Amino acid sequence: MSALTAIFMRDLRLAVRVGGGAGIGVLFFLIVVVLAPFAIGPDLALLARIGPAILWLGALLASLLTLDRLIAADAEDGSLDLILTGRTPLELAVAAKALAHWLTTGLPLAIATPLFGLLMNLDMQASFAVALTLLAGTPALTFLGLLGAALAVTLRRGGLLLTVLILPLTVPVLIFGVAASNAAVTGSVPFAMPFTILCALTLASLVIGTFAAAASLRHGME
Amino acid sequence: MLRLEAHDLACVRGGREVFSGLGFAVAAGEALVVTGRNGAGKSSLLRTIAGLVRMAAGSLNLTGGDPELTPAEQAHYLGHQDALKPSLTVEENLAFWVQYLGGGAPGALSAVGLDAVAKLPAGYLSAGQRRRLSIARLIAIQRPIWLLDEPTSALDRDAQEQFAGLMGRHLAGGGMIVAATHGPIGLQQAKELRLGDTP
Numbered sequence: 444m445s446a447l448t449a450i451f452m453r454d455l456r457l458a459v460r461v462g463g464g465a466g467i468g469v470l471f472f473l474i475v476v477v478l479a480p481f482a483i484g485p486d487l488a489l490l491a492r493i494g495p496a497i498l499w500l501g502a503l504l505a506s507l508l509t510l511d512r513l514i515a516a517d518a519e520d521g522s523l524d525l526i527l528t529g530r531t532p533l534e535l536a537v538a539a540k541a542l543a544h545w546l547t548t549g550l551p552l553a554i555a556t557p558l559f560g561l562l563m564n565l566d567m568q569a570s571f572a573v574a575l576t577l578l579a580g581t582p583a584l585t586f587l588g589l590l591g592a593a594l595a596v597t598l599r600r601g602g603l604l605l606t607v608l609i610l611p612l613t614v615p616v617l618i619f620g621v622a623a624s625n626a627a628v629t630g631s632v633p634f635a636m637p638f639t640i641l642c643a644l645t646l647a648s649l650v651i652g653t654f655a656a657a658a659s660l661r662h663g664m665e
Numbered sequence: 666m667l668r669l670e671a672h673d674l675a676c677v678r679g680g681r682e683v684f685s686g687l688g689f690a691v692a693a694g695e696a697l698v699v700t701g702r703n704g705a706g707k708s709s710l711l712r713t714i715a716g717l718v719r720m721a722a723g724s725l726n727l728t729g730g731d732p733e734l735t736p737a738e739q740a741h742y743l744g745h746q747d748a749l750k751p752s753l754t755v756e757e758n759l760a761f762w763v764q765y766l767g768g769g770a771p772g773a774l775s776a777v778g779l780d781a782v783a784k785l786p787a788g789y790l791s792a793g794q795r796r797r798l799s800i801a802r803l804i805a806i807q808r809p810i811w812l813l814d815e816p817t818s819a820l821d822r823d824a825q826e827q828f829a830g831l832m833g834r835h836l837a838g839g840g841m842i843v844a845a846t847h848g849p850i851g852l853q854q855a856k857e858l859r860l861g862d863t864p
Contacts, residue, residue, distance in 0.1 A: 449764035453753070460752040521746025524717055529766055530738050 446531040447539045454543035465547040468505040469555050475501035476559045487564045494563030495573050495624035499617060501559075502552045502577050503584060509548050510588035511595060511605050513540060514660070518596045523660070533657040541589040541652065549581035565628070572627030572634070576641060580620040583645040586652030587612050593656035597663030616644050667693040667729040667809055669714075669736065669841060674723035676709045683709045685722065689858050693729070693809075696832070696842040696855040705861030707845035708744070711812045714843060715742035730809065740810035741766075741803055745818075747795045748802075751788025755779060758787050759801055768806035776831065777801045777824070792819040800828055804835075811835060813844040817851075825851060 458465040479497045480490060514537070517523040526536055553574050560570025591609035598604065622637035668690065675685035683706035691697045699707045712718040714725065716737025727736040749758050755774070763769050774780045777797040782790070790798065796819045803811060811832075817825050829851025832842060844850060 446765045446767070449761050453750070453757075453761045456757070457750055457752060519746075520750070521744055521748040522750075524712075524715070524742055524744055524746075525748050525762065525766065527717060528715055528737050528740065528742055530734065531765070 446529060447535055450526070450531075450536055451539040451543045454540050455547060458543065458547035465551070468509050468548040469551045471508050472501045472505040472552055472555060473559060475504060476562050480562065491564040491566075491569075491628075494560065494565045495569070495576075495628060496621050497563055498556055498559060498565075498573050499577070499580075499621050499624065502556070502581065503613060503617060505552055506549055506581055506584045507588060507606055507609060510544070510585070510592055510609075513544050513589060513592040514596045514656075515592065523596070527660070533660060534653050537589060537593065537656045537660070538649075538653045541585050541656075544589075545582050545585040549585050550578075552581060553577040569624075569628040573624045576620045576623045576627075576638065579638065579642050579645055580616050583616045583641075583648040584613055586645075586648045587616075589652045590655045590659070593659040593663075597659045616641065616648075619644060667727070667839065667841060669810065669843075670726045670728070671714075672724050672726075674710075674713065674725065675721040676706060676713050676718060677721040678709060678718065682721070684860055687723070687858075687860075689856075691841045691843060691856070693839045693841055694836050696836060696844065696852045697858055698850070698852060698855045699843065699845040699858045699860060700847070701860030707860060708814050710860070711742065711744075711814050711843060711845055714810075715740050715812050717742065727810075736810070739808055740812050741806055741808040742812045742814075743799055743803055743816055744814045747799045749787040749790075749795055749798060752786055754784050754786050755790070755798060756783045758798065759805060762802050763805050766806045766808075768808070770805050770807050773801040773805035776804055777827065793821055793824060796820055797824060800831065804831060809840045811840060811842045811844075813842060813846075813850075815846055816844060817846070817848075 476497060483489060514523065517526065527533065529536065556574035556577055557570040560573060588609055591605040594608060595605045619637045619641040623634060623641055626632045626634045626637055670690045672688050674687040676683045689697060699710055701707055709718055713720055714736065716735060725736055727739065730739050759774065774783055777800050779794065779797055779801060782794065787798065817828060820828060832852060836842060
């Protein structure tokens with residue numbers, strides 16, 4: 444257990460220190476959200492209608508932005524070799540890394556959403572609904588990204604491969620995240636149905652991402 | 666007593682056979698020095714023992730160790746890279762690995778002469794100091810098998826002598842060392858394994 448705490452605390456520390464890139468995701472998110480009204484024009488009703496979708500797309504792209512360093516950084520400086528010779532199951536070690544990554548990149552996105560919702564002309568209730576769906580959905584993005592990060596290290600390709608591999612897998616998360624947000628905004632369909640499916644997707648990707656990433660790293664030992 | 670035996674070991678990397686039919690035995694308190702030209706497979710052999718490269722054929726047995734653990738989990742691999750995070754301090758880097766890999770012998774930093782820079786971010790260390798920090802990790806974590814890949818590169822003469830002393834103490838304490846090297850690293854009475862002579 445202390446080994447997992449160690450790797451979790453180390454990754455948290457690295458993320459908040461200089462060059463760690465914890466704030467980059469939120470900045471990128473802000474830029475996407477600010478650009479959208481410029482591209483769409485000053486139609487407030489239209490902005491409010493597509494607001495949840497823009498926020499979700501922004502958060503999706505922002506959370507993918509920093510994922511390529513999740514395992515690559517450890518692979519480049521030799522830390523991965525030592526992590527592999529540890530006595531902790533690799534699945535738990537990569538899960539601890541992903542959890543630390545989510546806390547420093549995914550969670551800030553959800554926290555910033557109520558503020559950024561103002562830029563999309565969303566009212567407070569709608570903004571908080573989007574924030575809630577992001578809170579439930581961003582772990583899925585991180586753990587799917589973990590799988591991509593492990594594959595990118597194993598195949599010795601850079602971050603672009605990760606994005607291309609992972610974006611198709613995030614489609615269900617995006618669909619149900621936006622559906623739940625829209626349900627909360629319009630009230631035409633119950634919020635609980637898409638939201639529970641979103642939570643289920645997150646739970647499934649916690650397991651699949653963790654085991655697949657560890658399997659990929661083990662298989663890639665060469 | 667601890668004993669590491671390899672029979673008919675083969676390694677394939679990138680579709681090319683690096684070595685095959687390799688056998689050796691190392692007992693507690695013994696050191697094995699692996700030599701050979703560049704590309705002969707010295708690093709591949711160490712990485713195979715460390716479980717970082719899959720064995721293509723052969724077997725690797727460790728007797729007398731902890732039966733619950735694989736040979737790789739009782740080995741400490743010191744490779745070309747130092748596995749340090751530049752934004753963490755020297756102390757934090759060492760503390761993390763001790764907590765993650767287990768062990769925790771005190772005084773590792775002073776044994777390699779790094780206690781003066783313990784609070785400095787590792788990014789400011791010179792190549793030799795980074796190597797010393799890796800050696801401090803080796804001592805702190807206390808695994809019985811040391812796998813050293815050119816451990817003395819970047820070390821100055823004093824540090825090399827100091828390291829030879831540390832290796833001697835590890836062997837005297839019942840540990841074993843498998844080291845890949847081009848030059849002498851100060852191990853007396855080490856067995857030698859030459860790679861790449863047989864075509």
